[in-house]
Amino acid sequence: MDKVYxxxxxxxxxxxxxxxxxxxxxxINPKGKPYTIILPPPNANAPLHFGHAMYVIEDILIRxxxxxxxxxxxxxxxxxxxxxxxxxxxxxxxxxxxxxxDFDRDELYKMIWDYVQKNREGTENQLxxxxxxxDWTRKKFTLDSDIIxxxxxxxxxxxxxxxxxxxxxxxNYCTKCGTSFSDLEVNHxxxxxxxxxxxxxxxxxxxxxxxxxFGDTAVAVNTKDEKHKNWVGKExxxxxxxxxFKVKVIADDVIxxxxxxxxxxxxxAHDMKDFEMGKRHNLNVVRIIDFDGKLNEKAGKYKGLxxxxxxxxxxxxxxxxxxIEKIDENYTHTIEVCYKxxxxxxxxxxxxxxxxxxxxxxxxxxxxxxxxxxIYPQRFEKTYLDFLENIRDWNISRQIVxxxxxxxWQCQDCSKWVVxxxxxxxxxxxxxxxxxxxxxxxxxxxxxxxxxxFATLQATKSENFYPTSVMETGxxxxxxxVARMVMVGIYVTxxxxxxxxxxxxxxxxxxxxxxxxxxxxxxxxxxxVEQYGADAVRFALVYGTAFGNDQSLSYPxxxxxxxxxxxxxxxxxxxxxxxxxxxxxGLMMKDLENMAKNENDKEMVKKTKQLSKELTNNxxxxxxxxxxxxxxxxxxxxFADKYIEDVKNRINQNSSLILNSLFIILxxxxxxxxxxxxxxxxxxLTNSNRSIMIESWPQ
RNA sequence: GGGCACUUAGCUCAGCGGUAGAGCGCUUCGUUUACAUCGAAGAUGUCAGGGGUUCAAAUCCCUUAGUGCCCACCA
Numbered sequence: 001m002d003k004v005y006x007x008x009x010x011x012x013x014x015x016x017x018x019x020x021x022x023x024x025x026x027x028i029n030p031k032g033k034p035y036t037i038i039l040p041p042p043n044a045n046a047p048l049h050f051g052h053a054m055y056v057i058e059d060i061l062i063r064x065x066x067x068x069x070x071x072x073x074x075x076x077x078x079x080x081x082x083x084x085x086x087x088x089x090x091x092x093x094x095x096x097x098x099x100x101x102d103f104d105r106d107e108l109y110k111m112i113w114d115y116v117q118k119n120r121e122g123t124e125n126q127l128x129x130x131x132x133x134x135d136w137t138r139k140k141f142t143l144d145s146d147i148i149x150x151x152x153x154x155x156x157x158x159x160x161x162x163x164x165x166x167x168x169x170x171x172n173y174c175t176k177c178g179t180s181f182s183d184l185e186v187n188h189x190x191x192x193x194x195x196x197x198x199x200x201x202x203x204x205x206x207x208x209x210x211x212x213x214f215g216d217t218a219v220a221v222n223t224k225d226e227k228h229k230n231w232v233g234k235e236x237x238x239x240x241x242x243x244x245f246k247v248k249v250i251a252d253d254v255i256x257x258x259x260x261x262x263x264x265x266x267x268x269a270h271d272m273k274d275f276e277m278g279k280r281h282n283l284n285v286v287r288i289i290d291f292d293g294k295l296n297e298k299a300g301k302y303k304g305l306x307x308x309x310x311x312x313x314x315x316x317x318x319x320x321x322x323x324i325e326k327i328d329e330n331y332t333h334t335i336e337v338c339y340k341x342x343x344x345x346x347x348x349x350x351x352x353x354x355x356x357x358x359x360x361x362x363x364x365x366x367x368x369x370x371x372x373x374x375i376y377p378q379r380f381e382k383t384y385l386d387f388l389e390n391i392r393d394w395n396i397s398r399q400i401v402x403x404x405x406x407x408x409w410q411c412q413d414c415s416k417w418v419v420x421x422x423x424x425x426x427x428x429x430x431x432x433x434x435x436x437x438x439x440x441x442x443x444x445x446x447x448x449x450x451x452x453x454f455a456t457l458q459a460t461k462s463e464n465f466y467p468t469s470v471m472e473t474g475x476x477x478x479x480x481x482v483a484r485m486v487m488v489g490i491y492v493t494x495x496x497x498x499x500x501x502x503x504x505x506x507x508x509x510x511x512x513x514x515x516x517x518x519x520x521x522x523x524x525x526x527x528x529v530e531q532y533g534a535d536a537v538r539f540a541l542v543y544g545t546a547f548g549n550d551q552s553l554s555y556p557x558x559x560x561x562x563x564x565x566x567x568x569x570x571x572x573x574x575x576x577x578x579x580x581x582x583x584x585x586g587l588m589m590k591d592l593e594n595m596a597k598n599e600n601d602k603e604m605v606k607k608t609k610q611l612s613k614e615l616t617n618n619x620x621x622x623x624x625x626x627x628x629x630x631x632x633x634x635x636x637x638x639f640a641d642k643y644i645e646d647v648k649n650r651i652n653q654n655s656s657l658i659l660n661s662l663f664i665i666l667x668x669x670x671x672x673x674x675x676x677x678x679x680x681x682x683x684x685l686t687n688s689n690r691s692i693m694i695e696s697w698p699q
Numbered sequence: 700g701g702g703c704a705c706u707u708a709g710c711u712c713a714g715c716g717g718u719a720g721a722g723c724g725c726u727u728c729g730u731u732u733a734c735a736u737c738g739a740a741g742a743u744g745u746c747a748g749g750g751g752u753u754c755a756a757a758u759c760c761c762u763u764a765g766u767g768c769c770c771a772c773c774a
Contacts, residue, residue: 004736188771207774256773264774272772333773379703386770544712544722554711556723563736574733629713
């Protein structure tokens with residue numbers, strides 16, 4: 001053995017051998033009970049970033065349970081990441097001086113498909129290099145035809161059960177990206193704006209959006225407002241920049257009597273709150289902004305102006321006409337922006353498909369409250385429950401082509417919607433007309449991801465692995481993805497999709513900043529694997545950070561982990577040199593207990609047994625940092641510094657055997673964390689072709 | 700407006716009721732004999748501030764301040 005551990009030499013072809021032997025397939029333990037983790041499918045549009053290396057937690061769990069004799073399945077996949085991918089692709093087009101409008105739907109889809117396929121290979125290579133024991137024979141992509149079929153079936157079921165509706169509701173619309181979003185895809189940003197106090201008929205009222213007056217259909221005061229009580233129900237006449245107009249005065253609870261003057265203009269077509277009020281009070285909805293973000297003909301001479309320009313010009317005109325009482329220029333409030341491009345979200349009236357969430361959320365809440373699903377760390381239960389208890393209907397329509405097209409057709413004669421499980425309908429179910437047109441929209445990606453656990457297992461004929469054991473992912477997508485999987489999973493299968501939710505923290509750059517492509521601080525895990533070895537990278541991610549907390553990438557920690565692999569290597573080197581018996585596969589814990597006569601040997605056997613127990617507990621309770629720290633401490637400072645030094649002076653056949661056996665036990669305990677080096681050393685010490693990854697967990 | 704974290708050695712972070720810990724860095728010494736990617740010894744801290752509970756608090760409770768993140772239809 002070389003004096004220095006060379007991870008590049010060792011890590012080279014071990015993975016391929018494992019894969020060829022079929023060790024990653026659960027069938028390796030045919031009699032074991034199923035243990036399942038579905039890999040959170042990485043986006044297919046880009047290589048993995050360093051945060052993805054946190055998948056190591058899943059590999060630790062899978063390898064540990066496999067060694068315990070369970071039929072451990074870790075199912076890989078990739079997500080088409082609809083909007084995200086199209087966004088990236090459009091940027092690419094932009095650089096080439098083209099836009100999505102230069103291509104028809106099918107062309108664009110095909111181009112993105114090819115682009116994504118290229119990326120997927122790279123991603124899979126990264127996962128292999130990190131040693132992840134994924135069952136590649138079962139890998140799925142969210143746009144595989146069998147997955148799409150399942151997604152269609154779910155959509156149809158929702159429709160048939162009355163949980164789906166096509167809503168004339170306001171949606172979050174980004175005029176730049178040209179699509180609507182769910183509530184989760186909207187960011188909130190604090191901003192300073194002018195608050196205009198308008199002379200509005202008999203009232204003075206405050207607004208930041210004077211340009212929307214053309215869509216006003218009411219004026220509102222609080223229901224308990226004594227001062228304005230007498231106006232309620234009356235119609236008032238208002239002098240505006242385009243002449244006089246009339247609106248109703250209504251009373252509603254959402255109006256804060258202490259804000260501004262306690263009077264608000266109501267623009268149902270362009271404000272969420274106003275829209276809701278409009279529904280309650282049966283107000284007209286007058287759209288004045290078009291999907292390109294410009295005012296329409298309802299704005300008269302202001303037609304064609306972008307919202308921002310219009311605001312300025314309308315306000316100036318109002319001022320000239322003496323319609324503005326005063327302007328508060330230091331008004332700070334929160335606005336909604338597109339999470340992707342930062343453009344101010346324009347609430348728009350757009351017919352979209354919505355899922356009624358309340359009845360879906362209820363069982364998902366119960367599952368956690370009753371302990372059917374456990375969340376680790378527990379503090380995230382609150383985030384989960386808050387989201388579900390205040391759930392709002394989910395807009396699943398997206399105006400993009402990259403995704404699963406919605407299987408809904410509208411009859412052009414009677415406008416009835418026909419929903420199928422994918423196949424084009426022959427005729428309208430109401431008027432029998434053959435003149436049908438399919439909805440041009442695609443599903444929100446998260447609608448298909450929400451079905452991922454059962455969809456992948458059904459598509460790979462592995463239903464016996466459902467419900468899965470653990471859903472392990474970053475806490476940042478607890479609501480976007482995990483909560484929705486629980487809801488949809490229970491709804492479709494009647495069972496929870498997983499029994500445990502295990503959430504890891506985010507990995508930031510060395511300075512503690514979030515890694516992002518735009519900041520240019522993204523680190524490719526392969527770079528670090530190259531430099532430190534996969535085992536060290538894996539270990540460094542687990543060691544020294546409380547599980548669930550964020551961490552910053554730490555080079556000293558990586559270095560320490562690499563030194564640890566070198567230490568292991570040299571311990572092995574020493575043991576091999578001193579070994580008296582050959583072909584020794586090591587004794588089990590029980591035999592060692594009987595065999596150890598020397599006090600120090602006895603003590604070490606006892607301590608090793610304790611360590612194994614401790615690790616078992618730590619892994620079972622998802623406290624991976626404890627496990628890693630215990631291993632590091634014991635292996636180095638107990639076993640190497642003290643025990644080996646002691647045995648050194650009294651080496652004989654008996655002590656050599658015990659030393660060798662104990663070390664092999666430690667290798668097995670280390671294996672889920674550091675699969676490559678433990679495999680290599682195990683083969684050398686045992687002089688066999690057996691793989692440590694399918695040996696049993698020492699206890 | 701609400702919520703969740705964090706504040707411990709120079710740096711990065713564990714510990715979460717019983718005499719302050721790790722890695723890196725620092726000091727001294729050792730080592731041809733598994734490993735200088737090593738070993739031995741050591742220095743370094745009002746555990747953010749204040750109050751309380753307790754025989755005992757970095758650890759539990761209250762409070763103040765700073766930092767980060769998340770939620771939220773404040774016109």
